[in-house]
Amino acid sequence: MLERKLLKDRTQVTFVLPADTPPGPVSVVGDFNEWKPGTHVLEPRGxxxxxxxxxxxxKSVHPFRYLAVGDYWFDEDHADGHDGTNSLLHT
Known part of the structure; x- marks a missing residue:
């Protein structure tokens, strides 16, 4: 799930997944972090x-995917689109 908050010239996007699906650490990886795993790790919330x-x-488009333990890559079900390989996020 994607949550968005529009600011003056930026959009805060929160990437949200169930706490245990898939199990283990998961990071969101995309052009916004140079596709570096572990840069944006999802943390538990209340x-x-x-x-x-x-x-x-x-007003930009960002390709991204999730990466879980065991080199398990997966897409966002609620993404704004898909380019054949990656989920797409429109801000």
């Missing part, structure tokens, strides 16, 4: 989910 928030330039 509602039984886990999340990480990233500030992105407004």
């Amino acid at each position: 509602d039984g989910m886990r999340a990480v928030t990233v500030g992105l330039q407004a």
Whole structure:
């Protein structure tokens, strides 16, 4: 799930997944962090989910994917689109 908060010239995007699906650490990896795993790791939050928030330039498109333990890559079900390989996020 994606949560968005519009700011003056940026959009805060929170990437949200269930706390235990998939199990183990998960990071969101995309053009906004040079595709470096571990840069934005989802952390537990009080509602039984886990999340990480990233500030992105407004009115832009960002490809991304999730990476879990065991080199398990997966997409966001609620992404704004898909380019054949990656989920797409429109800010």
